[in-house]
Amino acid sequence: MSNTQTSRDSSAQLHHTLPQPLAVSATGLTFTLDDGRVILDAISGGAAVNCLGNGNRELVEVMTAQAEKMAFAYHQSLGNLESEKLAKLLTDRSNGVLQAAAFLNSGSEAMEAAIKLAREYWVEMDQPLRNHIISRSPSYHGNTLGVLGIGNIPSRRTIYQPFFSSNIHHVTSPQYLRHHLPNETEEEYSQRLADELESTILSLDPRYVIGFVAEPVVGAALGVMPPPKGYFPAIKRVLDKYGLLLILDEVMSGSGRSGELYAYQAVGEGVKPDILAMAKGIGSGYVPISAVLAGQRVTERIRKSGGWKNSHTYQNHPINCAVALKVLQIIERDNLLTNVKQRGEQLLDELKDATRDIEIVYNVRGKGLFVGIDLVGSSSLKPRLAPRIKTKAFENGLLVLAISGTIDGVEGEVIMLGPAYTVTQEQISEIVKLLVRSIREVVEDLDKEG
Numbered sequence: 429m430s431n432t433q434t435s436r437d438s439s440a441q442l443h444h445t446l447p448q449p450l451a452v453s454a455t456g457l458t459f460t461l462d463d464g465r466v467i468l469d470a471i472s473g474g475a476a477v478n479c480l481g482n483g484n485r486e487l488v489e490v491m492t493a494q495a496e497k498m499a500f501a502y503h504q505s506l507g508n509l510e511s512e513k514l515a516k517l518l519t520d521r522s523n524g525v526l527q528a529a530a531f532l533n534s535g536s537e538a539m540e541a542a543i544k545l546a547r548e549y550w551v552e553m554d555q556p557l558r559n560h561i562i563s564r565s566p567s568y569h570g571n572t573l574g575v576l577g578i579g580n581i582p583s584r585r586t587i588y589q590p591f592f593s594s595n596i597h598h599v600t601s602p603q604y605l606r607h608h609l610p611n612e613t614e615e616e617y618s619q620r621l622a623d624e625l626e627s628t629i630l631s632l633d634p635r636y637v638i639g640f641v642a643e644p645v646v647g648a649a650l651g652v653m654p655p656p657k658g659y660f661p662a663i664k665r666v667l668d669k670y671g672l673l674l675i676l677d678e679v680m681s682g683s684g685r686s687g688e689l690y691a692y693q694a695v696g697e698g699v700k701p702d703i704l705a706m707a708k709g710i711g712s713g714y715v716p717i718s719a720v721l722a723g724q725r726v727t728e729r730i731r732k733s734g735g736w737k738n739s740h741t742y743q744n745h746p747i748n749c750a751v752a753l754k755v756l757q758i759i760e761r762d763n764l765l766t767n768v769k770q771r772g773e774q775l776l777d778e779l780k781d782a783t784r785d786i787e788i789v790y791n792v793r794g795k796g797l798f799v800g801i802d803l804v805g806s807s808s809l810k811p812r813l814a815p816r817i818k819t820k821a822f823e824n825g826l827l828v829l830a831i832s833g834t835i836d837g838v839e840g841e842v843i844m845l846g847p848a849y850t851v852t853q854e855q856i857s858e859i860v861k862l863l864v865r866s867i868r869e870v871v872e873d874l875d876k877e878g
Contacts, residue, residue, distance in 0.1 A: 651842025
């Protein structure tokens with residue numbers, strides 16, 4: 429048995445699926461395995477997290493210095509300067525849209541906190557009967573019970589169905605290319621989905637609705653899906669008509685991943701959120717950290733009521749906040765968002781050109797360094813198509829993310845890419861070369877299988 433693949437029985441860990449190959453070190457965009465192989469990382473550690481790559485000495489030094497100065501202070505007993513400075517940077521960069529922030533440990537925690545904050549807002553507005561919330565299907569917003577219920581991915585959700593509230597409702601996730609009507613423009617399609625949202629709100633009675641939850645660029649649920657033109661303006665008009673909250677999940681698409689610090693700045697067409705959650709790239713994988721941010725409307729009401737009722741032991745952790753602050757400072761200092769945009773355009777262009785003659789490639793799409801390769805493959809294929817390509821890519825020295833069920837929660841196959849913001853022009857071309865080679869080899873294997 430290879431050292432890089434521990435068996436389920438010999439591992440002392442409880443694994444998500446099977447034990448994975450063992451990485452023993454990493455630098456920049458490469459991982460070294462315990463058998464000496466070097467893997468090029470095209471997905472920032474596996475899930476669009478490690479936006480500055482591994483081995484960043486500045487982040488290690490900040491982490492060490494903060495641990496020596498003050499490792500921990502419980503937020504209900506003592507504040508800390510690092511969380512204050514991080515909150516100030518994030519709110520400043522929103523140009524007044526977001527006015528307060530708090531810091532948790534994962535995207536799931538941040539989204540859970542965002543939903544609780546939305547409910548608290550309405551209770552403090554003396555409207556406690558507002559207890560219905562609307563999300564989209566397919567969608568994914570985290571793995572804790574609250575936000576797992578708000579999302580709608582059967583493979584993640586079904587066994588926990590008895591725990592979910594009947595006050596969670598779903599409307600259609602935007603997939604213009606697959607689902608638009610003949611001659612229907614993107615703007616017309618967007619308006620049709622906004623009309624569906626309005627019908628759902630009216631069926632529930634607007635007086636009982638909290639708001640609407642969405643990812644600006646959909647990540648794992650649809651396999652990187654930017655919104656069609658006019659989508660968020662159309663949605664926001666409906667929400668404003670009934671005074672409802674817009675809650676944005678930027679856990680995967682934010683922190684610069686889509687080319688702007690906030691994903692809504694990249695794709696929202698001027699729409700402003702009331703509540704926003706972010707995670708993953710904000711700590712670049714060096715620390716577990718997430719954020720929930722509130723706009724003026726919510727911030728003023730919560731402060732007037734006496735304070736936010738959410739509390740976790742590691743909330744506003746000083747080491748995590750110090751590292752995240754440095755991550756954002758490096759992104760700004762090194763002008764990395766320009767690189768995100770330029771290398772993202774290069775990645776899309778080279779992938780589209782290189783896959784033009786591959787029949788199983790349905791679509792290549794993305795925003796910034798957040799790209800999905802949509803594939804034609806049936807759920808009846810075992811193993812499924814996207815995991816086959818991920819496995820083949822790894823054999824060829826490339827780490828990617830495979831997602832199945834991206835059309836309706838069951839059908840649909842996508843390979844997701846999201847390299848670090850420091851990726852070079854040469855590395856982008858190497859990623860494309862290795863991935864396209866892997867796709868072609870899987871096609872050949874399928875032809876042999878008949």
